[in-house]
Amino acid sequence: MQTIPQSFSPPQGFKVFVGHIPLTMKEDELSEIFDKFGSILNISIIKDKKTSVPRGCAFISYGTKEEADNAINTMNATNQYIGDMNKPLQVKYSDNEIEKMERKLFVGMLGTSNEDQIKQLFSKYGNIEDINIVREPDGKPKGYGFVKFSMREEAEEAIRDMDSKQTLPGSTLPIIVKFADTERQKRKKQQMVGMPRPQMQQQQQQQQPWNNAGFYQQQQQQPPYYMDVMQQQQQQQQQQQQHNNENSNPFGQRFGQRNNYNHMNHGGFVDYSQQQQQQQQQQQGGQESNDLFIYYLPASYGDAELKNLFQQYGNVVSAKVFIDKNTGQSKCFGFVSYDRSQSAIQAINNLNGFHVEGKKLKVNFKRDRN
Known part of the structure; x- marks a missing residue:
């Protein structure tokens, strides 16, 4: 036998x-x-x-x-x-x-690249069935899109070779290449809309690593399809809703470690009630405002990097890193102003305590000196 x-x-x-x-x-x-x-x-x-x-x-x-x-x-x-x-x-x-059969990729940090340029980048990995770059109403690219291959193996090879390996024209960060969200993943994230913060945290911890988040996390031994992009997070979540059954949603582990609150995991889902927003404001020690003060920025960050970090939560009116007049070096703090307070609240919820290049950000409402 x-x-x-x-x-x-x-x-x-x-x-x-x-x-x-x-x-x-x-x-x-x-x-x-x-x-x-x-x-x-x-x-x-x-x-x-x-x-x-x-x-x-x-x-x-x-x-x-x-x-x-x-x-x-x-x-x-x-x-x-x-x-x-x-x-x-x-x-x-x-x-x-x-x-297991998914073969559609989310591609982020595309800068100013168009469909023909993206096709040229990805066609060497196999037969491309569809390319869709998401655009503004005026036709301007939003900086992310989707590439669909004929076979999953082709998509996997593209992820291995392309993810974080090069920076495209018009982008300040390396390209993001990962599998687009399936319907089940989107349903899970939709269920978290309006969920009380402690319950949301517990839910996210149980779901790891399927939608880990952050910038360059040190866990780079994980399979690429577990890696999500932080940049363009909310924009891409909106794109999910627009495309019905189209799979999408980015969020990546880039630039430093995640803290024990997986805050980047739900950038597109922090739609709290008014009471929860007020509680958040009280915890931050400030009143509701469009203006934020950011401490402990990386020394390498300038105005452009600061704006790039915060713009996925809303329209950034201004972003300023303070510079020492004598040395010309960053003072490692700055201000960000949005056009509405809800964007500022979401930025605090997601970026306060977030690690960037070894720095743990502190993000609060800007306080009046009075």
């Missing part, structure tokens, strides 16, 4: 989610319906973890993608009902399977 190593695990195959099945349905009954599409590796009826009561759905794993595609396309085309169910079977790839 052949001994199977303890580490052996059967092939996972391609997992399909099946919904709207009767609560009384068994695995063998479900197999009779779905085995005509191909070799079934596994069937699992989903049950409530606490009560063990079936939840009316299941997972079916096929040996090949073609078999899974056949099951999905055929069953959805026929709108088949089972038993006394008043809804037809719902058949689709599981969320995990969709993430």
Whole structure:
């Protein structure tokens, strides 16, 4: 008899989610319906973890993608009902399977590059199905976009070779290349909208590392697709909403370590209630304002770098780093002014305590001397 190593695990195959099945349905009954599409590796009826009561759905794993595609396309085309169910079977790839097959990339820090220039950069990695650079209403590029390859392996190679490896014309930071968010990732982030801050922090800690955030974190041994971009964070989140099923959302680990509050993780989701905003202002020791005072900036930062760091939270009216008149060197503090107070609040929520080039930023509302 052949001994199977303890580490052996059967092939996972391609997992399909099946919904709207009767609560009384068994695995063998479900197999009779779905085995005509191909070799079934596994069937699992989903049950409530606490009560063990079936939840009316299941997972079916096929040996090949073609078999899974056949099951999905055929069953959805026929709108088949089972038993006394008043809804037809719902058949689709599981969320995990969709993430494994993802081949669409988010690309950030594009500067002034256009579609032709981006295509020239990425076409050496494989067949590009689509390129979309997100633009302002006046046609000006926002500095980020999406590249979709024919195969995931092509996208993975592009990430390995391109992410953070070069700075494009018109950008002050290296290009960001990562897998775009899947629908499940977007749903998780949408669920965090308006979530109380302590609960949000706990939720984010549980979800790491799938959407870690920050600038150049020292954890660069992580696979590139776990790395998110901080720059353009809110702009890209808005782009998610505009493109419905288009996968997007950047946030990267660049420029220093993250502190124990994963604040960069939710730049696009800090939509607190008025009461929470007031509490935040009280904690910062200032009144609601459009103007911020920033301590402990890196010595290398000038006005442009300061503006670049803060502009993803809103329209920056002015950004000023103070310079010593005698030495010409930065005093490592400065001011940022937005056109609205909500932007200032979000900047504080995300950047106060954030590490940049070994410096831990302190971001407060600017106080009147009176």
